[in-house]
Amino acid sequence: MQRRNVFSLLWMTVLVLAISACAALETRTPSAAPPAAPGAAGTPGASSGPQLAAQPAGAGAPSTAASLPYRVNANAQGEITFWHFWGSALRRNAIQRVIAGFQQSYPNIKVKETFVPFGDIWTRNTAAVTAGSGMPDVIVEDRPQLRARAANKIATNLGDLARRDSIDGSAFWPFTWQESTVDGQPYGLPYETDIRVLYWNKAAFMDAGLDPEKPPRTWDELWSYADKLDIKGSDGRLQRIGFHPLVGGMGADIWAWTNNAEFTNNGTLTVNTPAHVETLEWIRQWDERYGKQNLDAFIATFGPQNSPQDRFMSGKIAMLVDIGGYTSFLNTFNFNPETTKEPKQRLGWGMAPVPASSTGRPVSLSGGFALAIPRGAKNVDAAWEFIKYATFVGQQSWARDTYSMPTVEKLAKEDPILNVDPRWQILVKAMEYGRPAEFNLYYPAWGSEYNKAVDDMRIRGSNPKAALDEAQKRIDAEIARKKGS
């Protein structure tokens, strides 16, 4: 081989690499969220007919614009595009029902619904807003990040429209509205929230000699209940665990709240107060209880989440904290295991407030989204009508389908179909302890530093205090950089 050839080969490779890099970017997109189920991929128009027919009678006759619970702008018309990331069969169907209802009330507006993967949707929107074209008319925003979008002028100020239509936020759970506004100006209407509760397997309680109607209320009770619920095989492998704080739908940061730890102290973001250290130590105790290796191997045997083989429905964990929406899956699969001891009984499952430490109180993150209009959107009037409809009317069918909490308080508390299920009322009551995510304008992604501290402790064996001090150092440096630049 000659020298010349090596160099020409190198150049060719550079070209090929460049081309394949482009290809990699193209194919990367499906990674963040699974593609929509083939059945759900149809156009809204094509599938709305049978879905509406299948809706419960309580949905009533098609509503007319006059009967809508907000001030309607009858002049709005044309086509709007709507970006969301609800690709699962359940949610895609649920949002298509909301759109179908809207089309009935607004025959002059046509909604074009587009699924964009969760990992891509906001990046793509930011790029479109920057380029000045290609942005949707309505987008689902992550509510905690909405203030950053407002600060970056990605989202449109909806204050004038809201005032025109007398929307002052009083209809919403207060924190959901607060999250959607900057200096009193709304940048979106809150859409969907959630609340976490403790789920427990009553048959497992009965078998373990616990009162199946008495859930644990504190961290200490979780520990002593787990003493009775844990089952280890003769080979030392775990067969059932009573509980582990990080097996479920609640992260260490929310557990910290139940221990009276705050992330904002005197206006600064703090992750290393004594209460925070205590929380991580508590989590480490649970890791040590089962042995991290054993636990990881046990977790690897869990079936897909929200399926009958998942950690809770398979009976592999007796208590866990998860979002309210999990109820819909327990209902769907009719989770009702039998006790192993005589007399055989089927007792179902229970739901209770999140257990807190001895000094704390139940707390849960209430996340969720907002429907917003990107800067530069073409049909703001029609987009605003859709946002109002989806928020004040659409969330009714949305909540019935997904069991996620509507942001409109009245809908959650008074919708007769939702409240047929007594468990729904437990979730509504639990909203008392819901609170929004901690937001920091200088470092919106600060949570990744906190999570690294948790990982450092759990995986690398770092001391909790040292790990949190390190995280604090990184957070401080990042915030100082953004403030200084």
Next chain:
Amino acid sequence: MQQALDSQRVPYKKPFITPWVKEALTGYAFALPWIIGFFGFTLIPMLFSLYASFTDYDIINPPRWIGLKNYAYIFMQDERFQTSLYNTLYYVALKTPLVIVLSVLLALLLNMDLPGQQYFRLIFYLPTVITGVAAIFLWVWVLSPTGLLNRALAVVGIPGPNWFYDPAWAKPGLIVMSLWYLGAPMLVVLAALKGVPRELYEAAQIDGANTWYQFWQVTVPMISPALLFVTITSVISGFQVFSTAYVVSQTAGTTAGDPAQSLLFYEVYLYTRAFAAVPEMGFASALAWILFAIIMVITGLQLWLSKRWVYYDN
């Protein structure tokens, strides 16, 4: 006389487009698509990113000049920069020798005179064609704690690690995965092997060299330019590892770089900066230029060192 001749000569008017100019223009016209592409999509964006690296730029608002602040932060305070650089060097240092040894071994096997070699060549090259997220998902499944590989290991009594769930094993897992794409380097080495003149082996045999000696004294020097090429491209692609790590970490964990930032490679970190909730394109540009400088230096070093071990037969 001369004067007379000159006065009789029909004045020659030089055409505006001489054949030489015409040929040049045609040439440039053919190259134009590439030139436009190079300027529009490579050079100008590169120069802009160089400018952006000295600014605070969130792609929404105009860039704001902040001098060397991005670079200062990266070098003095940024722990994630250090982590990502360490992860990337680890990956390159472990993967490159494996790629070279294995691609030479495969090429040697394929260079033997056996029936059906073209099918083997096809089979070994095939994974290079199957790229993208589908192949990555396949590997996440193969390397899952209860996946194919661990089951195979269990048969011979070895308890397999948790691979992508364990920060100590995530990078080795990714390297195992990357060795699937050996097709291209293998083909380059194979082509070089085919080009080694047979008479060199014959001469060596007459001198009494055994197979082992022939390999080291004839084969390796003769294919050394191909080995240099494979080394350089493998190092560069190692520094640019992105899509596999990005997809794997989000499948097995939640954020890019999981578990415990063990898959936070340089480009993954760069991406998370550039496309965060508040995009930091200026900061990411500074990271990109640092990576560019690192790759340039290492490639230059390899070319310089190659004088000592690469043999060119011209």
